Structures are given as C-alpha cells and as structure tokens.
Amino acid sequence: MRPSHLRFTLCGLAAAATLACGGTSPTETPEPTPREVPKYSIGQFLDTTSYRGAGFSPDKTKLLVSGDQTGIFNAYAFPVDGGEPVALTESTAESIFALGYFANDERFLYTADQGGNELNHIYVRTLDGESIDLTPGDALKAQFLGWNQDDSAFFVATNERDPNFFDIYTYDAESYERELLFTNEQGLSPAAISSDGRYVALVKSVTNADTDAYLFDSQTDSLELITPDEGAINYNPQDFTPDGKGLYLTTDRDSEFTHVVRYSLEDGTWQPVESADWDIAFTAFSRTGKYRVTAVNNDARTELRLYDGATGDAIALPALPGAEVSSVSFSRDDSMMAFYASTSRSPRDLYVQTIGGEPRRLTQSLTQEINQDDLVEPEVVRFASYDGVEIPGILYKPWGASADSKAPAMVLVHGGPGGQSRVGYNDIVQYLVNHGYVVYAINNRGSSGYGKTFFHMDDRAHGKADLDDCVASKQMLIDTGYVDPERIGIMGGSYGGYMVLAALAFRPDVFDVGVDIFGVSNWYRTLQEIPPWWAAQISYFENEFGPLDDEEYLKSISPFFHAENISKPLLVLQGANDPRVKQAESDDIVAAAKANGVPVEYIVFPDEGHGFRKRENQEKGYEAILHFLDTHLSEAAPAT
Numbered sequence: 001m002r003p004s005h006l007r008f009t010l011c012g013l014a015a016a017a018t019l020a021c022g023g024t025s026p027t028e029t030p031e032p033t034p035r036e037v038p039k040y041s042i043g044q045f046l047d048t049t050s051y052r053g054a055g056f057s058p059d060k061t062k063l064l065v066s067g068d069q070t071g072i073f074n075a076y077a078f079p080v081d082g083g084e085p086v087a088l089t090e091s092t093a094e095s096i097f098a099l100g101y102f103a104n105d106e107r108f109l110y111t112a113d114q115g116g117n118e119l120n121h122i123y124v125r126t127l128d129g130e131s132i133d134l135t136p137g138d139a140l141k142a143q144f145l146g147w148n149q150d151d152s153a154f155f156v157a158t159n160e161r162d163p164n165f166f167d168i169y170t171y172d173a174e175s176y177e178r179e180l181l182f183t184n185e186q187g188l189s190p191a192a193i194s195s196d197g198r199y200v201a202l203v204k205s206v207t208n209a210d211t212d213a214y215l216f217d218s219q220t221d222s223l224e225l226i227t228p229d230e231g232a233i234n235y236n237p238q239d240f241t242p243d244g245k246g247l248y249l250t251t252d253r254d255s256e257f258t259h260v261v262r263y264s265l266e267d268g269t270w271q272p273v274e275s276a277d278w279d280i281a282f283t284a285f286s287r288t289g290k291y292r293v294t295a296v297n298n299d300a301r302t303e304l305r306l307y308d309g310a311t312g313d314a315i316a317l318p319a320l321p322g323a324e325v326s327s328v329s330f331s332r333d334d335s336m337m338a339f340y341a342s343t344s345r346s347p348r349d350l351y352v353q354t355i356g357g358e359p360r361r362l363t364q365s366l367t368q369e370i371n372q373d374d375l376v377e378p379e380v381v382r383f384a385s386y387d388g389v390e391i392p393g394i395l396y397k398p399w400g401a402s403a404d405s406k407a408p409a410m411v412l413v414h415g416g417p418g419g420q421s422r423v424g425y426n427d428i429v430q431y432l433v434n435h436g437y438v439v440y441a442i443n444n445r446g447s448s449g450y451g452k453t454f455f456h457m458d459d460r461a462h463g464k465a466d467l468d469d470c471v472a473s474k475q476m477l478i479d480t481g482y483v484d485p486e487r488i489g490i491m492g493g494s495y496g497g498y499m500v501l502a503a504l505a506f507r508p509d510v511f512d513v514g515v516d517i518f519g520v521s522n523w524y525r526t527l528q529e530i531p532p533w534w535a536a537q538i539s540y541f542e543n544e545f546g547p548l549d550d551e552e553y554l555k556s557i558s559p560f561f562h563a564e565n566i567s568k569p570l571l572v573l574q575g576a577n578d579p580r581v582k583q584a585e586s587d588d589i590v591a592a593a594k595a596n597g598v599p600v601e602y603i604v605f606p607d608e609g610h611g612f613r614k615r616e617n618q619e620k621g622y623e624a625i626l627h628f629l630d631t632h633l634s635e636a637a638p639a640t
Contacts, residue, residue, distance in 0.1 A: 037374040037399050040434055042622045045427045046615050047367040048347050054338035055100035055108070056080075056331040063338055063352060063362070064088075064098045064108055071615035073097060075110055075125070078362050080336070080352045088125065095613045099144050102173060103151030103332060109144060116577045116609020118531070122156050124176065134176055139163065141533050149195035149242075151332075155181065157190050164535035166190055170197060182216055186223070187536040191237035194244045199265065201237035201247055205536060208418075208543040209456060213237050213249060215265070226263060234258065234452075238282055242289025242309065248273065250280055256451035260294065273312075274305075279449055285309055286330040293328050297449045299380065301423050302326050318351065318359045324424065345375040347425040374399075375430050378423060381440070383476035385469045389457070392450065393442040393473065394421055396433045397482065406484040408633045409438035409477050411470050411511070413492030413499040417458060417544055420448040428622050435626055436634070438483050440476075444469035444499075460546050462523075463502040463557040470499060471510050487633050489513035491625075494581065494610065495520070501559035501589055508565045513632045515625055517573045518581050518610055521589035522561070524554040531579050560585075563592030569599040569632040573621050575608035601628055 052073070055064040062077040065085070073095035076085040089096045089110070099109040099122075107127055113120045121135045122142045135142035135158050143166065145155035152173050157166040161183075168182040168190055181197065182190075188202035191213075200216040209232035216223045226247075227235045238248045238260070245265055250258040259275035260283050274280065276296045283294040289309040296303040304325050306315040317325055323341040326348070330337055337355055342348040346366050353359040366372060381395040401407035410432065414421045421441035429439050443449070444466040446458030458466040470490060477483040490511040492500045497519015504514045520526050527541060527548045538548070546553055555561045570593050574586035583604065590602045603624055605617045612618040 035399050037434065038371075040370055040374075040431070042431055042619050042626070044367055044369045045431045045434075046619050046622070047369065048427060049363070049365050051340070051348060051350055051363055051365065053098050053100075054327065054329045054340075054350060054352075055098065056329075056336060056338070057101050057106055058104055058332075060331050060333075060336055062106075063350070064101050065350060066096065066098045066110075068095075068615060072613065075108065077106075078350065080360070080362070082360065082362065089131075093607075100147075103147075109154070111142070111144060113609070114577075115607050116575055116611075116613055118579050118609055132176070134171065135160070141166075143190070145190060145193055148197050153197070155193050155197070159533050163532035166533070168193070168200060181218060186214075188214055189536055192239050192247070194240040195242065196244055198244065199240060199247075201240070201249075203236060205540045207232060208459065208540045209234065209452065211235055213247075213263075215247070226268070229253065239284045242285055248283055248285075250283070252452050256453060279451075286334050287332050288334045290334040291315070291330065295326075297420075304328060318353065320351075320359070342425050344377050344423055344425055345372040345430075347427075374434070376433050378441075380423070381476070383473060385445075385472040389445060389469075391442065391444060391469050391473065392447075393440050394423055395480075396429055396439040396441075397480075398433050398436050398438060400436060401438060401482040403481045406482055407436055407438050408487035408489070408629070408635070409440065409483045410515075410629070410633075411473050411477075411488070411490045412439050412441040413444065413470060413490065413496035414441065414447070415492075415494035415496055417446050417462060417466070417495050418448055418455065419495065428625070431622060432626065432629070435630075437629060438477065438480075440473055442470055442473050459544060462545065463498070463506060463559075467499060467502050467506060470503060471507055474510060484635075487512055487635075489515065489629065489633050491515035491517075492519065493517035497581070498523075498559070502557070504566045504568055504570060504593075505559035505562040506565070508567050511568060513569045513571075513629065515571045515573075515628065516586070516589075517621075518575060518578055519572075519585070520558075520581050521563075521585045522555075522558045524551050524558060526581065526585065527554065529582060560588050560592060563589060564596065566593045566596055566598055569628070571601045571625065571628040572603070573624070574602070574604050575610060576604055576606045577609045580610045599632065 049067055049069045052066040065076050065078050066073045067076050074091055075088040075096055075098040078085045094112045096110050096112050101108045108125050110123050111120045119141050121133050122144055124132050137160055140158050140160040142156055142158040147154045153170050157168050159166050161167055165184040167184050169178040170181045171178045182200050188204050191203050192201040198218050202214045204212045211234045213227045213235040215226050233253045235249050235251045240247050247263045249261055251261055252258045258279045260273040260280055262271050262273050279297040281295040281297050285292050292307045292309045294305040301324050306317050320341045323343050326340050328339045338352045340348040349365050350363045351359040351361050376396050378394045378396045382390050382392045385391045398407055421443050433439055446466050474488050478485045490500050490503045497516040500514040500516040501519055501521050503511050572586045572590050574583055576583055590600055593600045608617055
C-alpha cells in the first residue's frame with residue numbers, strides 16, 4: 001500500500017475478500033454437502049502464477065505483462081494469438097513490474113525497488129536488452145504518471161529534491177532528457193496530467209474526511225484550488241477528458257458514497273456524470289477517448305462498467321459467467337482490449353479481444369495439480385456487533401465442516417486502517433480452508449466500501465471500537481454451528497497485524513492464538529518514523545489517531561506497552577526491509593511475549609519489505625502459519 005489521493009491505508013496486506021452489505025447471515029448460508037477433498041501443499045497453491053498489467057506492443061501482436069512464474073516478478077511478452085510468453089527480463093533479486101511499451105518500438109518502461117524498501121525507480125529496457133535507470137539516486141522514490149498524447153514524452157514524479165514531496169518531470173521519449181513540469185512546495189499529491197501536458201491535477205489531504213483538488217496550468221505557471229467548499233468533502237481527480245477541456249473527479253459531496261463529476265476547465269462549472277449505490281472507485285478514459293471505464297465497489301466485488309467516451313452510452317463487457325472482469329486496458333488506437341477475469345476459486349487470468357470480437361484466454365494461472373472444485377466459494381455474511389452496528393465480512397467454510405465435525409476458525413483482519421476485505425481468489429485463505437480451517441475475513445468498522453459514516457467509525461478509536469467488532473464476530477462464528485467454540489484464533493497483516501496484537505494484549509481471553517504478519521506494536525514510534533514521502537498525509541494520520549505527539553494516548557493503544565497481558569500462542573512474520581512497519585516493532589513484541597512464557601514463533605525475512613514479493617518466502621511463511629495453527633489450534637492441539 002502507499003498513501004494516495006484516495007483513502008490512505010498504512011498497511012496494505014488486505015486479504016482478498018470484499019465489502020459486504022446485502023449479504024446473508026450464517027444461518028441463511030446454503031449448506032454445501034460435506035465431502036472429503038485432497039489436502040494440497042502450499043507449494044501447489046503457490047505454483048499458481050500471478051500476473052499484472054497488460055500493455056499492447058506498437059503492432060498489437062504482443063502484450064507486456066509482469067508474471068512471477070520463476071518465483072519473482074519479471075516482464076514477459078505474450079503473443080495475442082496465443083503461444084508461449086517470451087521472458088524480457090531475468091531478475092533473480094528484485095521484482096520487476098512492467099509499465100508499458102513505447103509507441104513506435106519495443107522499448108519498455110518498468111519499475112523496481114531494492115529488497116522491498118519501496119524506493120521504486122523507473123527504468124527503460126532498450127532494444128538491445130540494456131536497462132537504464134531514469135531516476136538514479138540512493139534515497140529517492142519515483143512514480144510513473146503516464147504518456148502525453150502523441151507519445152513523444154512521458155511523466156514521472158520523484159521526491160529527489162525534497163524527500164517529503166513529489167515534483168513532476170517530463171521525459172523525452174528518445175533522448176530521456178527531462179524538464180521540470182511542476183515543483184511541489186505545497187504538500188500536494190499528483191493525481192492526473194492532461195494529455196497535452198498543460199494541466200496537472202493534484203490533491204491535498206486536509207483531514208481523512210476532507211481532500212481538496214488543485215489545478216496547475218503550466219502555460220501560466222498558476223496553481224488554483226478548484227474545490228473551495230466548506231466542510232468535510234473528499235474530491236479525488238481521476239482523468240482529464242481527451243480534448244483537455246474537462247477533468248473527471250470522484251467525490252462524496254452530498255452523498256454517503258463517492259460518485260463521478262466533471263469540472264469544466266473553460267468556465268469552472270460542475271456537472272454530475274455517474275453514481276451508484278456503492279462507492280465508485282475510479283473512472284478513466286482510453287487513449288483516444290473512445291471509451292471510458294468505471295469501477296464500482298459493488299457488494300464484495302468490483303463491477304466494471306464500459307461507456308462510449310463521447311455519448312456516455314453503456315457498452316457490454318465480455319460475458320464470462322461467474323467471473324469478475326477487472327483491469328481493462330486498450331491498444332493505443334482503441335481497436336483491441338485486454339482484461340483479467342477471476343473467481344474466488346481461480347486466480348486472475350489474462351484475456352484479449354478485438355473490440356466486438358470474442359475474448360481469447362492467454363494464461364492458465366491455477367496449477368493443474370489443483371482441482372478448483374476442491375476449493376470453496378465464500379459467502380458474504382453480516383452480523384450485529386456489540387452495539388448493534390451491522391458488520392460485513394466474507395466467510396469461507398471448509399468442505400468437511402459440519403455440526404457433527406466442528407472446525408477451528410480464524411478471524412482474518414485486513415490492512416489499513418481503512419482497507420477492505422474483498423471477494424476473490426486468495427491463496428493463503430484457500431490453503432487454510434483446504435486444511436480444515438474456517439476463515440472469516442471481517443470488514444470491521446472503519447473499512448472502505450460502506451459509505452463515509454461507516455468508514456469514520458473507528459477514527460481515534462483504534463484498538464477499541466474496531467477490535468470489539470472482531471471480538472463480536474466470534475459469537476457469529478459459533479452460531480454457525482460448525483465452528484468449535486474453543487478453537488478460534490485471529491490473524492492479520494499490517495494494520496490487521498496490529499489488530500492481532502491488540503486482541504491478545506487488550507482482550508487476552510477471547511482468541512486462542514494470534515498470527516501477526518508485519519504488524520504495528522508501538523504506534524508512538526511508528527507514527528514518529530513514517531516514511532518521508534508520506535509527509536503530505538500527516539493530517540490524515542492526525543485525524544485517524546489524534547495528535548502524533550500525544551505519547552500517552554498512542555502508547556495506550558499500543559500492544560507493546562500492554563504485552564504483559566499476552567497469554568496465548570503467537571506467530572510473528574516480519575520483513576527486514578519494511579519501511580512502514582520497522583523490524584523493531586516485531587522484535588519488541590516478540591521479546592515481551594516470550595518474557596511471559598508464551599509460545600512464540602518469529603520469522604524475519606531478510607530480503608522482504610512490507611509484504612511478500614518472493615515465492616520462496618511466501619512458501620516459508622504460509623507453511624509456518626499452517627504448522628503453527630496445527631500445533632496450537634487444531635483438534636489435536638491442547639486447548640489454551
């Protein structure tokens with residue numbers, strides 16, 4: 001995760017599961033017939049390949065894709081008519097994420113950091129296979145912001161001048177020489193650039209409920225606040241219209257949910273464009289403006305909508321029954337489209353089609369060693385929490401669980417604060433479920449996707465109001481009739497890892513085990529040591545947690561200072577290069593819990609940051625989780 005002009009989340013390890021309103025209660029969930037299924041190894045689950053991105057080559061015969069088939073992400077060229085992909089990079093140390101081909105030849109841009117430290121640089125891979133760092137330096141972070149209309153230049157933001165803020169540069173596509181487009185001295189975050197390079201849309205976080213949009217005009221060298229509204233309103237620039245006369249934004253003005261509006265650059269007027277009964281996550285135009293794509297955060301799934309860019313008329317997306325279509329991209333001339341499709345029992349696969357033609361599948365992500373019918377389809381489940389607030393989540397039930405064969409369970413907490421569990425394929429969840437564990441991916445109050453009132457219910461109440469939702473979910477699990485009341489644990493990554501530690505420290509008698517993945521144990525230290533490139537988000541932190549110098553309060557919600565209460569088995573996973581949750585966070589809580597005589601297992605990954613990038617580390621970590629649960633939570637484990 002990185003802070004953005006949308007909603008900030010400190011910790012990005014959100015398990016794949018989703019929003020969840022309009023779901024069912026556990027008593028209404030259809031009962032699948034219990035049956036025996038093979039127990040698959042974590043190696044088999046991770047033999048599944050993950051793919052990201054899809055950029056068309058100039059002649060539209062290839063797609064530039066990032067894939068981890070070697071155990072780490074590299075760039076590949078996939079023939080659009082099918083066939084084996086060609087490896088374009090062969091990194092064995094750093095994950096490489098492709099950004100796109102150049103317009104007139106097969107050079108391409110990509111980004112990579114160093115050992116998970118999140119100091120991404122932008123590279124060009126030349127026709128002879130050489131890689132050139134376009135953003136050299138030891139302590140800078142760079143972001144790719146797109147191409148101009150005629151592809152003669154592209155835009156990059158870096159924090160090399162000031163570690164706290166990102167300036168924007170225009171790079172020549174042939175010489176790679178650059179010119180400064182915008183100097184950021186106001187603490188703004190880049191959001192969109194018009195195709196002619198004249199206008200830059202930026203956003204400023206006033207609070208976690210209030211963001212302002214700014215417009216920079218490079219011709220007049222002027223910066224204008226275009227959303228001077230009073231009160232807490234979020235405005236998030238999305239894309240300029242292809243003719244450069246308008247700017248599309250999402251906003252929650254006068255609504256619980258974000259919707260799309262258009263701002264006229266000619267006369268400063270506003271007009272509504274699109275709304276839904278859920279948050280609209282983003283909207284963007286294709287290169288020529290022939291199409292516009294919108295994503296709606298719809299009841300635990302992403303709903304994509306495709307429109308004619310000129311008329312606004314809806315266009316049907318490819319029909320793939322039971323699958324969720326995502327990540328649509330177009331060729332530069334808008335004649336071809338690539339997209340991904342997935343289900344909860346099969347990971348994302350890449351498809352391509354000529355507009356109006358039939359889609360062609362290019363990848364087979366799920367290993368043939370796993371029968372997807374042996375995996376489980378989750379249910380969206382809601383329950384009334386301790387104060388009556390309805391809490392949604394995603395419930396995964398193992399095939400063998402029943403009233404006569406009760407299963408252990410794990411409450412899975414997403415990253416954030418402000419993240420969201422979403423329906424979709426998740427290898428660690430399916431792995432645990434395949435080995436007999438019920439998993440409930442909770443969307444406690446403070447989660448995204450349910451309107452701004454729900455989103456702000458945990459402000460300055462972390463480790464309290466949101467934690468008590470997790471506690472209340474335990475009774476919901478018991479009420480299913482197939483969960484063993486004596487064997488319920490809690491697990492989470494990043495902010496979810498904090499919730500695990502908070503549960504063991506502040507509610508020590510509730511959960512039987514805890515699995516903390518890259519979690520915060522000391523908020524006072526973490527908020528004093530946030531990465532410098534998050535400086536523009538300080539007001540966001542202050543509205544989430546209160547004044548960052550309020551040592552007494554921050555320590556009161558920090559598990560480390562209450563670790564003497566920890567009495568249940570704990571597993572901690574940590575990346576040594578994590579820039580968000582430093583290793584000291586885990587070192588301290590592990591030492592404190594061990595001092596209580598508690599069973600504690602601790603694994604540090606020396607070549608990872610905030611989350612797993614390397615398959616061998618994933619395999620080691622996920623296998624350790626299952627072994628830990630089998631030791632301390634399974635039917636054979638002694639009750640704690």
